[in-house]
Amino acid sequence: MLLRIFVSKVTIIEMTKLSVNVNKIATLRNARGGDVPNLIKTVKDIERFGAQGITIHPRPDERHIRYQDARDLKDVVTTEFNIEGNPVEKFINLVLEVRPEQVTLVPDSVDAITSNAGWNTVKHKIFLKEVIEEFKRNGIRTSVFVDPIPEMIEGAKLIGTDRIELYTEDFATKFKNGQLSAVKPYVEAALLAQDLNLGLNAGHDLSLENIQFFSESIPDLLEVSIGHALIAEALYDGLEKTIKSYLKALDK
Numbered sequence: 001m002l003l004r005i006f007v008s009k010v011t012i013i014e015m016t017k018l019s020v021n022v023n024k025i026a027t028l029r030n031a032r033g034g035d036v037p038n039l040i041k042t043v044k045d046i047e048r049f050g051a052q053g054i055t056i057h058p059r060p061d062e063r064h065i066r067y068q069d070a071r072d073l074k075d076v077v078t079t080e081f082n083i084e085g086n087p088v089e090k091f092i093n094l095v096l097e098v099r100p101e102q103v104t105l106v107p108d109s110v111d112a113i114t115s116n117a118g119w120n121t122v123k124h125k126i127f128l129k130e131v132i133e134e135f136k137r138n139g140i141r142t143s144v145f146v147d148p149i150p151e152m153i154e155g156a157k158l159i160g161t162d163r164i165e166l167y168t169e170d171f172a173t174k175f176k177n178g179q180l181s182a183v184k185p186y187v188e189a190a191l192l193a194q195d196l197n198l199g200l201n202a203g204h205d206l207s208l209e210n211i212q213f214f215s216e217s218i219p220d221l222l223e224v225s226i227g228h229a230l231i232a233e234a235l236y237d238g239l240e241k242t243i244k245s246y247l248k249a250l251d252k
């Protein structure tokens with residue numbers, strides 16, 4: 001008797017991971033120079049509430065996350081630790097010391113208010129390739145911040161990065177104005193990343209308003225890192241409870 005076993009192909013669609021960027025917690029803390037809000041406690045809570053990763057983006061002026069915060073968080077983060085930044089020498093040394101699960105390379109200029117562009121992976125090919133090799137030699141997964149431009153994604157493949165992070169500000173701005181087609185270049189970028197076997201992350205100005213549409217549109221989106229909007233939304237959501245607690249405390 002001929003026994004035939006049919007194995008059906010099972011496709012497992014992984015849920016997109018949420019990595020919470022805690023820069024804004026540090027911004028608030030630094031405003032008074034003390035330890036309120038406490039970054040370590042906030043990170044532990046964020047993980048307890050279910051986030052699957054913590055992102056920090058130390059900048060050379062240390063205006064929010066300080067280099068020491070990265071060291072302090074090393075043994076606190078139990079999910080995926082992602083450190084973003086421009087790979088200047090000080091940053092490279094910090095990442096090699098802390099050894100997060102992932103490093104995301106972002107081409108920030110020193111005086112930028114926030115990240116405002118992806119890498120030109122063609123122009124900076126040699127530099128990025130060297131930096132990526134060094135991180136990978138040390139067991140750290142790499143991701144490179146890029147605009148959804150095919151040439152830049154092909155360039156990212158050539159420098160040997162494990163993943164790319166799509167810079168989503170343009171999508172977020174247009175989506176706010178009702179332009180749903182703004183997601184199209186990101187879908188095409190994701191399909192190209194799939195073809196090239198590059199893992200896919202995304203971030204910048206993602207929010208509760210746009211995240212469902214974005215994540216449902218983008219194939220194989222492994223991770224989003226969200227900070228600014230998420231922390232603002234957490235404030236709005238928490239205000240009612242907090243005001244009521246104060247009123248109760250004042251009610252003699």
Ligand SMILES: CC(=O)[C@@H](O)[C@H](O)COP(=O)(O)O
Nearest residue numbers: 023057084106114115203204
């Ligand atoms: C790469 C990126 O888009 C984020 O890291 C973003 O730039 C957050 O940095 P800031 O909190 O300094 O704006």
Ligand SMILES: NCC(=O)COP(=O)(O)O
Nearest residue numbers: 021203204205225227228
């Ligand atoms: N990589 C993007 C990030 O970490 C958070 O960006 P934003 O949500 O603060 O704009």
